[in-house]
Amino acid sequence: MATRVGRMRLGSEGLEVSTQGLGCMSMSSFYGSPKPEAEMIDVIRRAVNSGVTFLDTSDVYGPHTNEILIGKALKGGMREKVELATKCGVNYENGKMNIVGDPAYIRACCEGSLKRLDVDYIDLYYLHRIDTTLPIEVSMGELKKLVEEGKIKYIGLSEASASTIRRAHAVHPITAVQLEWSMWIRDAEEEVIPTCRELGIGIVVYSPLARGFLSSGAKVVDYMSDTDFRKSVPMFQPENLEHNHELFERVKDMATRKGCTASQLALAWVHHQGNDVCPIPGTTRIHNLEQNIGALAVMLTVEEMAELDEIASLVKGDRYGPEMATWRHEETPSLSSWKVINTA
Template identity: 70%
Template sequence: MAATKVGRIKLGSQGLEVSAQGLGCMGMSAIYGPPKPEADMVALIHHAINSGVTLLDTSDVYGPHTNEILLGKALKAGVRNRVELATKFGIHLTEGQREIRGDPASVRAACEGSLKRLGVDCIDLYYQHRIDTRVPIEVTIGELKKLVEEGKVKYIGLSEASASTIRRAHAVHPITAVQLEWSLWSRDVEEEIVPTCRELGIGIVAYSPLGRGFLSSGPKMVETLSNDDFRKYLPRFQPENLKHNERLYEQVNKIAARKECTPSQLALAWIHHQGNDVCPIPGTTKIENFKQNIAAVALKLTPEEMAELESIASADAVKGDRYIGTFATYHESETPPLSSGQPV
C-alpha cells in the first residue's frame, strides 16, 4: 500500500488548521476493552504525526485520565508543536456513576487537570463533552471564554449539542468545532445540526465514522468484543438488531469490492466527501489499520457512488439507538435560559 500523506483543512472560522483526518485515541486506553501496551500506542501516535495526522483527540473521562496521560508521554518526544491537541471535559465518573458538570468551578478544575496530565501549557481545542442541562450554556461558555483569555485554551468546541444550544453558545464566544457522531449508519445530524454549524462557520469533527468498527468488519466484530468493551452492550450490536444492520455492511462491502478498497476506506471516503469543513477522527490501535484509514483521504467517489451509498444508508437501514438509554446525546442538551443578572 502506497504511503499516504494527509493534507490540511481549516476547522471553523477562528484560524484553527488541522489534518484532514484526525486520530481518535480513546480506544488505546479505555472503553473498547483493556488498555493497550503503552509503548505500542506511543509508537502509533508518532507514526500518525509523521504521516501528517496531527489532530489528536482525547478526553479526561477516557480511563478516566489514563488516555490524557498516554498522550502526555507521547508529546514529550518533542512533537508538541506539530500537533493540534483536542481534549474534553464535563463527564465525571464517581464510583461508577456518571455525572455531567458544566458549572464554572468544574470547568476550570477540569482544564487545570487536563493541562497537567497532558504536560502542556495550552489546549488547542477544548470541548464540552456533554452538555450539563442544569447550567445555562452561556455560563459554561463564559468560563471557557475566560480560559481562552488566560491562554490556557486556544479554541472552544462542543460535543453532542443541539442546534439551539450551539447557537446560544456561539453567541457568547465563537465555537470552532462541534463533535458529533456521523457515519453511514448515523446520519440524523444531517437534518439540523450540520446545517447550523455551516451557517455559523463552525467546523465539524465526525467521531465513530466507522460505526464503532461495524463498517470495518461487520457483525463478526461483535463476537470478538471483551466483556469490558462498551460496544458489547450498545443497542445496535444486540442480536435483535444486528441481523438487520448486517445488510448495510453487506451492501457497503459490495461497493467497496467494486472500488477495490476496504469497506472502512469507503465509509471514511464518504465522510471526507461531505465537505472540507469536516474532519473524521477514526480510532485504531494498529498501525496497519491506521495506514488503511488514511488511504481513504485519496479515494475519490463519483456523485453516482455517493448517491448509491446514501440510498443504502437511509434512515431505516439501521435498527437500535446509538447509545444505551442512560447516556446523554444532543437530544438531551437543552439548558435553562440565562437569568437576568446571571454572570457570564
C-alpha cells in the first residue's frame, strides 16, 4: 500500500503545502550535467500525482533552465495542483557568486520567473541569499509590493540569520525560512529555528539527506561528476569521508533493524522535528522519489531519536566551504545608518 502524503500549514499566513516537497535543483544544475528533460518531467508529474505538490526551484538553477523545465511539467492543468516556490537574489558571473537584493533586481527576477514558469503568480517567493550591502528592509519592501500586486502570494527567506529574520518579519510577515538541516547538519538549531518558531514561520529543509551522504555513505562520491559542486564540500573531503562513512554504517544498521533504508530513516528524523517542518529532498529518479515518500511511514521512538542524535554529534566536516554565503555571515546594515550614508 502506497504511503499517503499529507498536508500541512506552512507558517501562520495561510499557505498549505504537502508534508514533503520536491527539490528540483539537481535536475538542472550543481550536481553535474542536466538530466534528460522528458525524464525529469515524468519525475515531477509522478511526484504531484503522488501527493508531493510543493515544488522548489530558483532562477539560478541552470541558470533559468530549471524554471523552464517546471513550467513545461505543469502544462495541462498541473498548475492548479501545486504550490510553487522559487527564489531570487543570486547570480553567477565567471564562476563567482553574486548576491543582489536591490529592489529593481528583485522585480526583474520575479518577472523573469513568471515568464519562464509560465504562471500568473508564484506561491512562495524566497530571497535566496541575503545582500549584506543593503538593509534587509529595502529588499523586503519590494517583496511586499510584489505581494500587493498579486505576483507572489507569500514571502520566504533562505539562509537568513535570526536577527535578519526578525527585521524582515517586521516589514511583512515571513511565511517560511529555507535552511539546511539533517542529522549531519545541525547549525541552525541554536538560534534560527527557535526564532522561526517564536514568530510562527514555517521551516523548509533543503538537503535533508546531507547531499546524498545519508543515502549512500562514502559511495556517493563515486557517482559525482567533475562539475559536481559537492566535491568541494568539507564533509566529503578525504580527511572526513571515511570517518563519516563509519557513522553512516551505524545509521544503516539501525535502518535495517527497522525494516527501512538509511535514507528513509534519515528523512524520518527530519519529519520528526515538528509539524512546522517540511523537507524538500531532491531526486532525479522515480524510485528514489517513492523511497522518500515512504519515509513518512517510518515512526521513531524517543530512544531511537536520541540514538541518531548521538551518532550525528560525531560527524566531521562543515556543510560548505568558506566561500559560500550562509546565515552565519550575512548581517545587513541598519536602515537608519544606510539612509544617512545614501543621503549624504
